[in-house]
Amino acid sequence: MPGRSARRSGRAWVPYAYLAPALVVYGVFLLFPIGRAAQFSFFEWDGLGESTFVGLDNYVTVFQDGRLLEAFGHAFVLIFFFSILPLGIGLLAAGVLNRAQVRGLGFFRTVLFLPQVIAMVVVAVAWRQIYAPDGVLNGALRAVGLGHLTRPWLGDYTFTLPAVGLVGTWVATGLVIVLMLAGMSKIPREHYEAARLDGAGALREFLAVTLPAVRGEITVALTLTIIAALKTFDLVYVTTRGGPGTSTTVPSYEIYRRAFETGDVGLATAVGVVLTLVVLVITAVINRIGDRS
Amino acid sequence: MKVSAFERATNYVVLVFFALVVLGPIGVIVSLAFGPESASVAREGFALHIENFAEAWVVGRFGEYMAWSVVVAVIVVVIAVTCSILAGYAFGVMRFRGSGVLFALFLLGIMVPTEAFIVPLFFDMRSLGLTNTVWGVALPQAAMSIAFGTYWMRTYFRSASLSIIEAARLDGAGSFRILWQILVPVGRPAILTLVLLTFMWTWNEFLIPLVMSPSGTVRTAPLGLAFFQGQYTQGTALLAAGAVLVALPVVVLYIFLQRHFITGMIEGAVRE
Numbered sequence: 001m002p003g004r005s006a007r008r009s010g011r012a013w014v015p016y017a018y019l020a021p022a023l024v025v026y027g028v029f030l031l032f033p034i035g036r037a038a039q040f041s042f043f044e045w046d047g048l049g050e051s052t053f054v055g056l057d058n059y060v061t062v063f064q065d066g067r068l069l070e071a072f073g074h075a076f077v078l079i080f081f082f083s084i085l086p087l088g089i090g091l092l093a094a095g096v097l098n099r100a101q102v103r104g105l106g107f108f109r110t111v112l113f114l115p116q117v118i119a120m121v122v123v124a125v126a127w128r129q130i131y132a133p134d135g136v137l138n139g140a141l142r143a144v145g146l147g148h149l150t151r152p153w154l155g156d157y158t159f160t161l162p163a164v165g166l167v168g169t170w171v172a173t174g175l176v177i178v179l180m181l182a183g184m185s186k187i188p189r190e191h192y193e194a195a196r197l198d199g200a201g202a203l204r205e206f207l208a209v210t211l212p213a214v215r216g217e218i219t220v221a222l223t224l225t226i227i228a229a230l231k232t233f234d235l236v237y238v239t240t241r242g243g244p245g246t247s248t249t250v251p252s253y254e255i256y257r258r259a260f261e262t263g264d265v266g267l268a269t270a271v272g273v274v275l276t277l278v279v280l281v282i283t284a285v286i287n288r289i290g291d292r293s
Numbered sequence: 294m295k296v297s298a299f300e301r302a303t304n305y306v307v308l309v310f311f312a313l314v315v316l317g318p319i320g321v322i323v324s325l326a327f328g329p330e331s332a333s334v335a336r337e338g339f340a341l342h343i344e345n346f347a348e349a350w351v352v353g354r355f356g357e358y359m360a361w362s363v364v365v366a367v368i369v370v371v372i373a374v375t376c377s378i379l380a381g382y383a384f385g386v387m388r389f390r391g392s393g394v395l396f397a398l399f400l401l402g403i404m405v406p407t408e409a410f411i412v413p414l415f416f417d418m419r420s421l422g423l424t425n426t427v428w429g430v431a432l433p434q435a436a437m438s439i440a441f442g443t444y445w446m447r448t449y450f451r452s453a454s455l456s457i458i459e460a461a462r463l464d465g466a467g468s469f470r471i472l473w474q475i476l477v478p479v480g481r482p483a484i485l486t487l488v489l490l491t492f493m494w495t496w497n498e499f500l501i502p503l504v505m506s507p508s509g510t511v512r513t514a515p516l517g518l519a520f521f522q523g524q525y526t527q528g529t530a531l532l533a534a535g536a537v538l539v540a541l542p543v544v545v546l547y548i549f550l551q552r553h554f555i556t557g558m559i560e561g562a563v564r565e
Binding site for chain 2: 115
């Protein structure tokens with residue numbers, strides 16, 4: 001606590017004293033390891049013995065290793081399921097909902113947002129039961145006479161990645177709807193009246209009035225969901241462990257596998273650095289586009 | 294704006310549809326959790342098998358995992374919220390050299406994925422003997438929550454009335470007294486939101502406890518669940534009961550304080 005004397009003699013140190021605890025914890029357990037990651041990425045190390053300086057070799061490997069390239073490719077596929085699809089559905093649903101006020105919206109908002117607060121591991125366990133060979137999905141398909149479509153959804157080279165992606169769609173869509181509704185509720189009603197007087201139909205009204213007004217919310221929704229897609233780990237770890245084969249492996253899972261299972265610590269940190277740069281660049285681009293309104 | 298009965302009806306159809314899509318998978322896991330553990334149990338008749346939860350708690354060791362989760366969450370919430378209030382106060386109401394750069398450093402921590410630093414952090418913590426300890430699991434999560442918390446509390450302190458602070462200062466109150474006796478009590482809603490979000494993120498975190506406790510000494514609830522699924526291919530009812538137990542604390546808090554969760558996650562994402 002700064003005393004009077006301290007104040008009179010200049011209290012330039014006071015703000016730093018308030019910052020100190022946060023800076024120590026944050027510096028030691030987050031900033032310093034980020035620096036160490038950059039350092040690690042120039043070495044080859046199995047986690048136990050001596051390490052060797054290899055320059056940029058690990059980064060070259062990131063762009064040459066088929067499995068790693070595949071992992072980044074899958075992450076971009078997941079962006080479609082975690083971000084683009086929920087944004088499309090969310091805009092459509094919120095656009096329809098915004099046309100009329102109804103009772104009980106608070107209750108529905110609570111339900112729609114629910115997947116955001118449930119641990120991803122729990123979500124993954126639930127969906128594994130749904131996708132299981134004798135699970136709910138195949139059961140439902142058989143019940144409606146589509147038995148020929150049944151398959152082991154998490155054991156199929158073609159369908160597993162979309163199946164995992166749709167779990168992300170399930171998690172993200174409610175968030176996007178809630179975000180869009182919040183943005184649309186701020187649009188003055190007169191804007192719609194004016195558009196209607198001009199003879200605008202529902203679609204024109206949506207494109208001319210609603211969509212430009214929720215630009216900020218779209219930016220937020222894309223940032224949140226794209227980062228979630230690129231960082232996917234729990235979901236893949238619990239549902240598929242990257243399989244079958246390498247069909248659902250993602251950068252985060254490769255980082256874990258290389259660092260702690262195959263003993264390629266340097267390469268794992270290089271993948272982490274690249275993933276971080278991808279996240280930062282995509283975040284910057286989305287926000288730059290969003291700000292231009 | 295005129296609203297036709299048709300539009301109103303359409304809204305309910307849309308809302309009910311999405312609510313069912315969200316609740317469907319949750320319903321599946323809850324009904325499995327109350328379901329019979331095996332075909333022989335099923336033959337005894339239709340009943341809610343509440344004993345699944347007791348069995349998951351003891352045999353599935355979910356009681357032990359949840360206890361670890363509570364310990365880790367309490368440590369993270371106390372450290373992260375305290376540090377965030379202090380740092381947010383400095384950034385929000387004080388002018389000092391380097392504040393811009395330092396604040397940018399904290400913002401960086403919100404965006405950087407865990408994967409960026411978890412690998413070197415594990416090996417450095419192993420050298421220090423901190424892996425497989427509760428501190429090794431908790432402190433990195435505290436650091437991550439401090440990044441967001443500092444940003445969040447700064448926003449609150451910026452919005453706090455400067456005239457109150459000025460008046461208190463003229464009364465001779467020191468900066469700590471202004472914080473502790475005026476700003477913290479008034480800012481209880483913002484702080485509660487931060488406590489809830491930090492608790493939720495910590496409770497649901499998977500990668501950090503997975504990496505930081507390789508021997509499984511400190512196995513938090515989500516890890517216990519993933520481990521249980523890997524160990525037993527049979528016993529779906531116990532797995533489902535465990536999943537419900539793991540999700541329950543956060544979901545209960547969410548049901549009672551949902552406004553804090555929703556505004557926190559939405560406003561917290563909107564960065565200036």
